[in-house]
Amino acid sequence: MLTDRQLLILQVIIDDFIRYGQPVGSRTLSKKEKITFSSATIRNEMADLEELGYIEKTHISSGRVPSEKGYRYYVDHLLSPQHLTTEDMRKIRSIFAERIYELEKLVQKSAQILSDLTSYTSIVLGPAVKDNKLKRIQIIPLNKETAVAIFVTDKGHVENRVITIPASVNASDLEKMVNILNERLIGSSIMELKDKIYKEVANVLRAHIYNYDSMLKTIADMIELPREEKLFLAGRANMLSQPEFNDIQKVHSLMKIIEQEKEFYRLLRRSSKKGIQVTIGHENQLSGMENCSLITATYSIGEEQLGTIAILGPTRMEYSRVITILNQVASDLTKALTDWYQNG
């Protein structure tokens, strides 16, 4: 267990390092307001803190920098809560003041403001469609061979696909099919759509539609709905202004990860527990992200969780500030969505 003095020193070291990005030495520390004892004492305490793994040296005679364990402790126990400036508050509010009813646009704007305010990169995992309920299916023929299939959900999400229509299928068959689909499927969640079509609807279709067989392909085309939520990114360039990323190699590998999206997507999905989640450096388990921390929060409509908003920055991140901002945006976003969709 750490003594109060050790905690104080640890906190001051990390605060200073987050602020200035330079290893912190005993002399620097001894000059801080909160520190009342001499540099020699500090050196002794630092030696202990290092032995316990909370801080590290960059070389044998350097000052100390926080280790991942140090950051972890700091985030869990030592964060000094921060206030948002009224200016920041105003900026956040301004987004939700406009009456934007498009879920996606709102989410994208949130990503933008997050990266603007924090100067880090923001990532937003878009609203999950799978829990939406089907509101309407529509098929609109474009020409003899193709048509657009449109799915509208209760949250106003529109999904559309171009499908091919076998020559043998005529307009009235198509119409009949759409009617049956709507009759049987409206109100079902998007997730169970595929299942329901094959288990419940297929028989009805077979009974009523002459060309059922040739229609099969059309149906198969249609229900290939996207399984993954969209990923919105903002402020990628901000990464480049962080001094820890003045090594092109590091930036490159990080950018490649972000660009591929796949692994990254998994990372965000994993941390979809409610509340703020912080993963530091190697906790992210993605090579290329050793020097990064990821802070995530979730947003929802009422109790129904929709997606994740996150900030990606260097491990030397302004945790306190970012957490405050993320909390604010997440709760404002949730509030706005809840108001519109639950009481609307």
Place this chain on the structure above:
Amino acid sequence: MLTDRQLLILQVIIDDFIRYGQPVGSRTLSKKEKITFSSATIRNEMADLEELGYIEKTHISSGRVPSEKGYRYYVDHLLSPQHLTTEDMRKIRSIFAERIYELEKLVQKSAQILSDLTSYTSIVLGPAVKDNKLKRIQIIPLNKETAVAIFVTDKGHVENRVITIPASVNASDLEKMVNILNERLIGSSIMELKDKIYKEVANVLRAHIYNYDSMLKTIADMIELPREEKLFLAGRANMLSQPEFNDIQKVHSLMKIIEQEKEFYRLLRRSSKKGIQVTIGHENQLSGMENCSLITATYSIGEEQLGTIAILGPTRMEYSRVITILNQVASDLTKALTDWYQNG
């Protein structure tokens, strides 16, 4: 006017520099197969070429590098046409072999393959919607206050917006309105939609619908269609593997430009003439792009131009190779689109 020998030297200098990225000296040149005269002669010729502004020194005793004027001349007159490897060809074909009917997806895949093949950043200006013809308008109520308005075009593009519905408007009014809109507007180009609604449709609506006034806002909401085409980017990270961008500052300002999209968008719009366009360094007129060249081509359906595909790379770019690839992708894309939409 340049002599044949000067042209030869200029070409070999640029070819070599594009390949190795290092200033080219007279000794290096004299060893090239095509060069039959001594390094001293070359030095004399290079002095002349420099005076004419085609090549430059990086410092007083360095080898020469091409100037922007040199690149311009090279691109306009000295390009040695290249063949695509069968492997590259196969990769390109593979995209268009799949039957993807979604215009946007196809375009996005093209962007991906372009950046993969060239190792530069690719940018694709998505299909312009403004020339599409309206195929169908649909309004699907979500709850008492809101509904989704859906526009389908003849090219299968679907545009949707969430709109608010005044309390005084009932379902039958809404239905009537949609009918009138469809009756009057189907076949109109998206561009003229707004105009037509106010000039031609407004009167009809007023005559037939009791709640015309309160419906006005709904209509206004609806026809706010996006004016700008979508921008698809792929291979941003590729920039970082170019040796000319090992300066974080340069990369940063470039990334910021790309991220803001606005200026960039204009740049692409400007070069929407048919055929290959090359802009080199300062010709791009955007600060941050001094070290970049942009090569663009257009794609179309039949004769109707749809959008632009482009490659962004350092001025020291493999012009010949990129142009070949860009040409191939543009023509394959055009062919695929033309086949599907004109003969479909």
Place this chain on the structure above:
DNA sequence: GTTAGCACTCAAACATATTGAGTGCTAAAT
């Protein structure tokens, strides 16, 4: 007109001090 030869230039690579911020340890002070 072309080329060999020479003096000269400069970036890059390497080696060698110098400085300063930092450490750990010990012995004296509290």
Place this chain on the structure above:
DNA sequence: ATTTAGCACTCAATATGTTTGAGTGCTAAC
């Protein structure tokens, strides 16, 4: 028993000097 002053030591960063090699321009000979 803590705390602190003092000292020897370490190492990154910086500056300084040296060497090397690829390059140039110019001149005189071919």
